[in-house]
Amino acid sequence: MAGACGREKGGPDRQGNAAAAGGERDTHLHTITGNSNGSLFMKNKLKDSITIKILFAMCICIVSFTLVSSLVISALLGSRLSERARQTNEQYLITIRNQLNGYIGELNTLGALCASNQNITQALGYHTLNNVSAKRMCLKAQEALDSYLSSSSLTLYATRLAIFNSDNICITASASRGHNISETEQLQEYAAACFQNGTGTPVYSWRSAIPNVSASALTSSTDKDSIILACLYPLSVSDGYYLYMEIKPELLKSPLAPYQNLQQIFITNEDRSIFYSSFTPSADFYGELSDLTDGITLQTGGRKYELSSCRIPEFGIYLCILSDKTLFAGDNLYILYLLGIILITTISAGLIITRIVSTRITKPIHVLTAHIRKISETDDFSYNPDIVTSSDEIGEIGHAVNHMALHIQELLTEMEKMFEQRKNIEISLLQSQINPHFLYNTLDSIRWMAVIQKSKNIELTTRALENLLRNVAKGVGDKITLQDELSLVQDYVHIQKVRYVEVFDIHYDIPEEFLSCKIIKFTLQPIVENAVFHGIEPTGEFGEIDIRARSDGEGLYLTIEDNGAGMTPEELQSLKESLKNSNKDSLSGIGVANVDARLKLNYGPQYGLLYDSMPGEFTRVTIHIPLERD
Structure with a gap:
């Protein structure tokens, strides 16, 4: 009883400890409250720091992403613009070249x-102009020249147009300056060369074939170095007939006029x-013209340019266009302005x-933190x-916190109930405690009296009861072999057959390979006990109980089936609920539902008991446990 008193004091002691803990916590809460004013600034600072961290992290991400995106877009757009500029320049050059080719065609x-003109060929066929017919033919040839020149677009640029032969006969257009003998001889020498x-x-040259006259006499210019385009066209090389034309450089400048501002x-x-140049080249620009390969980079005036060039082989010239490659210039500068605006707007x-x-x-988060603080404080x-x-x-x-709080409340309530039940059980155990050695010795004496009196049934029954009580006293949580578990079932069945004479019989179909498998003690006995009391006894007829074993390689399945009353699903569920606790006639004090709980606790939720029943036919309980061998 001293032990019982000691356990009974456990309840008040626990309450006292709880009260002491509550008092200590109250004291701690007062301390927190007393320091709350001092920590208010720190809380506000913490709040601001979290916000600042979020803002700072987001700003870094936004700025980094926007900056990288801007640089990538700038590079892509710059590359695209450069490519478009290159293509545009190529189109410009093609257009200008086509116009110049048109002039060449003219x-x-x-x-x-x-x-092909007969008057011209006949006029050039004369060797002298001493007769009237020769002069008349030369006039007709001159009229033909005037007609051809006036109908051609070259009339705007031609400064001299003449046809001549090797006999010093030279016929010029009316708008052109005439030739003297010396100039005609110079043309003959030039043609022969x-x-x-x-x-x-045809031969093209950027100097006049009459150097003594030069361009000044042709263009009425005082600049002796004026450039002229001279064209010598062979009408008939074998006969020595030639056409000579001098053209102003405006012939080249006119196709460039629409583009020079662009x-x-x-x-x-x-x-x-x-x-010719639409800009003023720097002094160092001329030194970079050694290579006019399309796509190279030239520099003038401190800026870098990409060159697009096109050679006109007939005139022996290069048409060149420069595209500004400086970063902060033209379309690139516009792109940078645009990306800057996008960057500022995005940030x-x-x-x-x-x-x-x-x-x-x-x-x-602040609301959630306040609620958690309230839980911890109150x-x-x-x-x-x-x-x-x-x-x-x-x-x-927040939902999880609410669920956790309610679950904690339920656990605290359940713990209080468990503590009360444990206290009552301990008191009951102490009150009903009997010295097991005294009980075993008494049963052993009865068994020997039966042996002396040659009462075999009393001897076997006493031995069975003694074995069962010894195993109950040792505890029901140990694992034993299936063979030992079946021995406990046989002892229990022997005792029940004494009580229920000719009421039931039991059959075993257990392969020998499974007898060494491990099983928790008193797993089969409560189920067999339930089959006797709730399956066979209510029918009032003789019944049979079958115990079978099988395996799928990983799990062991033990089936206990009786041919008793059977149950509906509703009755089966009701029976499982009522069997959570054992009745007063139970041997081990373990209910069938508790057997299921013990199996799940030891092996896992996938193991335990499986029920199947049909009213008036059978009730089958299958035990599923892992296959463990001794």
């Missing part, structure tokens, strides 16, 4: 017309002399959005709807 057409190999290809254009010849919008998001995150585990107002992750956390 020159060839003019030469072909002159070569150009066509000495007998080729009939691009930087210049024209150079094979000697790299620039005789501003990001800061506003970040602030809004930060507020929406921190506000419910032991108030009640449901708080304020922390589950949102449906996001924070709302899920």
Whole structure:
């Protein structure tokens, strides 16, 4: 009884300890309250620091993303613009070249017309102009020249147009300056030098074939170095008939006029002399013209340019266009301005959005923190709807906190009930405690008296009861072999057969390979006991109980089946609920439901008891446990 008294004092002691703990916690709460004013600033600072961290992190992400995106977009757009500029320049050059090719075609057409004109060929066929017919034919030839020149677009640029032969006969257009004998001889020498190999290809030159006259006499200019385009066209090389034309350089400048304000254009010849430019080249620019490969980079005036060039082989010149490659210039500067505006706008919008998001995150966090602090300070585990107002992750956390608080409250209530039940059980055990050795010795004496009196049934029954009581006294949580468990069932069945004579019989179908498998003690006995009391006895007829064993390789299945009353699903569920605790006639004090709980506790939730029953037919209980061998 001393032990019982000691356990009974456990309840008041626990309450006293709880009260002491409560007092200590109250003291701690007073300390916290006393320091609350001092920590208010720290809490506000912590709140601000979290917000600042969120803002800072978001700003870094936004700025980094926007900056990288801007640089990538700038590079892509810059590359795209450069490519478009290159393509545009190529189109410009193609257009200009086509116009110049048109002028070249005009020159060839003019030469072909002159070569095919009968008056011109007849006039050039004379060796002298001493007779009237020769002079009359020369006038007709001059009229033909005037007609061809006036109908050609070259009339705007031609300063001299003449046809001549090797006999010093030279016929000029009316608008052109005439030739004297000396000038005609110079033209003959120039033609002989150009066509000495007998080729009939027109010859173009950027100097006059009459050097003594030069361009000043042709253009009424006082500049002796004026550039002129001279064209010598062979009407008939074999007969010595030629057409000579001098053209103003405006022939080249006119196609460039529409583009000179859009691009930087210049024209150079094979000697790299620039005789036309839409800009003023720097002094060092001429030194970079040694290579006019398309796509190279040239520099002038401190800026870098990409060169697009096109050679006109007939005139021996290069048409060149420069595209500015400087970063802060033209379209590139516009792109940078645009990206700067996008960057500032994105950062501003990001800061506003970040602030809004930060507020929406921190506000419910503060509510949640206040509720958790309330739980820790007041032991108030009640449901708080304020922390589950949102449906996001924070709302899920609030729902989990509410669920946890309610679960803690349930656990505390359950612990109080368990403590009360444990106290009552300990008192009952102490009150009913009997010395097991005294009980075993008494049963052993009865068994020997039966042996002496040759009462076999009493001897076997006493031995069975003694074995059962010994195993109950040793505890019911140990694991034993299936063979030992079946021995306990046989002892129990022997005792029940003494009580219920000719009421039931039991059969075993256990392969020998499973006898060494491990099983928790008193797993089969409560189920066999339930089959006798609730399956066979209510029928009032003789019944049979079958115990079988099988395995699927990983699990062991033990089936206890009786042919008793059977049950409906509702009756089966009701019976499972009523069998959670054993009745007063139970041997081991373990209910069938508790057997299931013990199996799940030891092996896991996938193991335990499986029920199957049919009213008036059978009740089958299958035990599923892992296959463990001794």
